[in-house]
Amino acid sequence: MDGVALARFEAGRDRLASLAYRLLGSAADAEDIVQDAFLRWQAADRDHIEVPEAWLTKVVTNLSLDRLRSATTRRERAVGAWLPEPLLDGDPMLGPADTAEQRESVTLAVLTLLERLPPVERAVYVLREAFSYGHAExxxxxxxxxxxxxxxAHRARRHVAAERNLGEVDRAAARRIVEAFIAAASSGRTERLVALLTDDATAISDGAGLTGKLLRHTTAERVAAALRAGFKPTPAKRKLVGGTLSIHAGLVNGAPAMIAVAGDRVVGVGVLELRDGRIATLRGLASPSRLGRMTAQWRQRPHDAPIVESW
Incomplete structure (x- = not known):
């Protein structure tokens, strides 16, 4: 492959990875798809490709749809043990973020909603809302x-609109929200947590990948009780994560999040989704298979001092 063709592909790599991530909800799968697209680009008769960006977009989209339709993917996601892979604020795989709709389309809430759509409907939504393609394209x-x-597009928008939340949070606000949450969770007083939650709050956890299914708690009282118990450190929990943790505040997929770190390795993330200033959903991920890219990104950038230095 000549240098011009290689440079052309590399110039669009982040956009292609963002497209695949939005379609698949997995950074690891998105990286695989982009690599497959590169191999096809390498083997293609590029002299007959009039618009390389359009050609590559079509390849990545259809490779992603094939992955969504595969028996293995359907089996993995049918058992109810799947949450989207979280990404740190600033990760290029999050893609375009110029509009509220683009930023919303990569939240864990919307990625989870898109999982319920047929593959083609999901692709239309992503191409239209996140990448502003016209219907003819x-x-x-x-x-x-x-x-x-x-x-x-109409059906997908209607589906997403049912749980749409365009509220945005900056880094300073995220830290305040996480600080308040940690203070309440570590106080041992359930009523302090309940005050931060909506009445219909939901907590969803991947069980660190050990349970084979998602763990769910609903209503403010049950969520608060589960969080209070889960937030209490024990020797067994420290052994499970490989030592003492520090807990940081950050933005993950556009939402405030607690980021638990052991050394320089991210071992857990709790993403807080807000409604009317209160926490409506908490999504907890601690499966190592879902935190590899986040750890790599964490190691590459500076971060604020931890809220909890030793948990």
């Missing part, structure tokens, strides 16, 4: 009609 990418693209 989407029709060409997915080999559907323009009217079908419009219908898919």
């Amino acid at each position: 989407i029709a060409g990418i997915l080999d559907i009609t323009e009217s079908a693209s419009q219908q898919h």
Whole structure:
């Protein structure tokens, strides 16, 4: 491959990875898809590719849809043990963030909602909302009609709108929210946690990948009780994560988050989703297979002092 063709692919790599991540909810899978697209680009008769960006977008989109439709993927996600892979604020895989809709489309809440859509409907939503493709372009990418693209987009928007939340949080606000949450969780007083939660709050955890299914608690009182118990450090918990932790505040997929770190390794993330200033959903991820990219990004950048230095 000549240098020009290589440079052209590399110039679009982050955009392609962001597209695959939004479609798959997995950074590891997105990286695999982009590598497969590179191999196809390498082998292609590039003299006959009029618009390389469009060609690569179509390849990545369809490779991602093939992955979503695969028996292995359906089996993994059907057992109810799947949450989107979290990404730190500033990770290039999060992609375009110029509009509220683009930022919303990569939140864990929306990625989880998109998981319930048929693959083509999901692809239309991502291409339209996150990358601003027109329906004629989407029709060409997915080999559907323009009217079908419009219908898919309408259904997907209606599905997402049911739980839409365009509220945004900056780093300073995220730290305040996380500090308040940690103070309440470590106080031993359930009522302090309940005051921070919506009445219909939900906590969802991947059980560190050990349970084979997601763990769920609903209603403010039950969530608060589970969090109070879970937040209490014990020798067994420290052994499980490999030692003493520090807990930091940050933004993960656009939402305030607690980031638990052992040494320079991210071992757990608790993402707080807000509604009317209170915590409506907490998504906890501690499976090592879902935190590899976050750890790599964590090691590459400076971060604020921990809220809890030794847990």
